[in-house]
Structure formats: structure tokens, C-alpha cells
Amino acid sequence: MTTKPRSSREEPVWSHCNECGHETQHNVVQLIRKSRDYDHDRHTVSVGTNWRVLQCCGCHEVAMSRVDWCSEDDPHDPYVPIYFPPRVSRRKPDWLVRQEVPAYQGLLDEVYAALHADSRRLAMMGARAIIDKAIARKIGNQGNFVKGLDELQRANLLSHQERPIIEAAFDAGSAAMHRGHQPSVDSLNTAIDIVERIIHAEILEEKAKELAAVTPKRPPRSATTKAKKQD
Numbered sequence: 644m645t646t647k648p649r650s651s652r653e654e655p656v657w658s659h660c661n662e663c664g665h666e667t668q669h670n671v672v673q674l675i676r677k678s679r680d681y682d683h684d685r686h687t688v689s690v691g692t693n694w695r696v697l698q699c700c701g702c703h704e705v706a707m708s709r710v711d712w713c714s715e716d717d718p719h720d721p722y723v724p725i726y727f728p729p730r731v732s733r734r735k736p737d738w739l740v741r742q743e744v745p746a747y748q749g750l751l752d753e754v755y756a757a758l759h760a761d762s763r764r765l766a767m768m769g770a771r772a773i774i775d776k777a778i779a780r781k782i783g784n785q786g787n788f789v790k791g792l793d794e795l796q797r798a799n800l801l802s803h804q805e806r807p808i809i810e811a812a813f814d815a816g817s818a819a820m821h822r823g824h825q826p827s828v829d830s831l832n833t834a835i836d837i838v839e840r841i842i843h844a845e846i847l848e849e850k851a852k853e854l855a856a857v858t859p860k861r862p863p864r865s866a867t868t869k870a871k872k873q874d
């Protein structure tokens with residue numbers, strides 16, 4: 644077994660940056676190779692791992708990539724690196740980063756963690772759990788998903804066009820739960836769009852109530868008119 648850490652003069656590589664939120668050029672700050680040889684069928688086979696410490700040329704964020712290889716691999720098959728931390732395809736919206744949402748926080752954190760790890764089945768199950776919870780908070784726990792969707796539509800939180808999408812996505816969520824089905828990235832993103840909109844609407848509704856409670860009431864028009872007449 645050999646391990647060779649060294650400063651690298653490798654060419655910069657293109658990779659997704661979690662901070663920048665898109666693909667950027669990264670300098671390879673260090674390359675560490677680990678490999679070993681063994682005999683197989685009277686010839687030598689090598690297996691190894693290449694670790695790279697990467698730094699974004701834009702924001703200077705640091706990440707690591709790992710590639711496992713074998714001398715017997717098909718040279719036309721490109722290696723797909725594993726990244727640490729995982730590459731984040733979807734970030735929390737700014738309003739969710741700025742404030743906690745106690746009713747949903749635990750579930751939300753786990754859904755985004757599942758999204759970041761590309762655990763689509765778990766993310767979809769979590770999205771469904773959040774929408775179930777939102778429905779229960781709005782109309783009580785009636786154990787009726789269809790009625791709940793009716794209510795969200797009435798509250799303009801779910802459009803006529805989105806309803807079949809969310810129903811299909813939720814069927815995929817059930818299939819993920821019971822039959823191990825992997826939802827597509829598109830249907831998962833649609834489900835998360837809807838989850839974010841429902842929670843944001845709840846926050847805005849609360850804020851509107853708070854604002855109304857602290858705003859001094861305007862006196863009734865008749866009382867103002869009377870007061871002016873007495874002057």
C-alpha cells in the first residue's frame with residue numbers, strides 16, 4: 644500500500660460550488676494518492692483512491708473529492724467523484740435561512756439534508772409529511788388527503804395546474820415508501836417548491852396579523868366628523 648500526499652500543480656477543475664451555488668473553476672490545492680497492487684490470475688491489478696482538496700477560484704470555499712479507481716476499469720467510462728461535503732443542488736430559500744419556523748423546523752432540516760445527499764426517496768417522504776402537517780394545521784387532522792388539497796386550493800396555496808403534479812409526486816412518495824421507487828429530480832423539485840410556498844404563506848399570514856395588532860386603529864369616520872364640528 645502506498646500513500647503519496649503532495650502539493651499539486653494539476654490544472655484547475657470545474658466543479659459545483661455550494662457557496663456560489665453553481666459550477667465554478669477550482670484549484671487543486673493538494674492531491675493525495677493511495678494505491679495497492681495484487682496478483683490476480685497471473686497478472687498484477689492495481690486499485691486506489693485519489694483525494695483532491697479543491698478551492699473555489701471565486702469564493703475560496705474548500706471541498707474534497709474522492710475517486711476510487713481500478714486498473715481494470717474501462718478507460719472510456721469517466722470516473723464520477725464523491726464530494727465532501729456533498730454538492731448542494733438546492734439551497735434553502737433566503738427567508739428560511741433568516742428565520743426559524745418552529746412548527747416545521749426539524750422536518751425541514753431533514754428534508755434539505757436528504758436533498759443535499761441526493762436521498763430523493765427520503766426527501767419526497769419528508770415533503771409529503773410537511774404538507775400533511777400544513778393541512779392538519781389549516782383544517783385539523785381529518786385524515787383525508789384529498790380534502791386537504793381542496794383546502795389548499797381554496798386558500799390559493801395550490802393552483803389548478805399544480806394539483807395533478809403534486810398528486811403524481813405524492814404517488815411517487817408513496818411508491819418510494821412502499822416499493823422503493825426513486826422519484827425524478829423534476830417531480831421532487833416541484834414538491835419542494837410547493838412545500839416552500841405553503842410555509843412562506845403561513846409565515847406571511849402570521850406577520851400580517853402581528854402588523855395589524857400593533858398598528859394604531861384609525862378612529863371611525865363619524866366620530867372624526869363630529870369632533871371637527873365641535874371645534
Ligand SMILES: [Zn+2]
Pocket residue numbers: 660661662663664667699700701702703704
Ligand atoms: Zn465558490
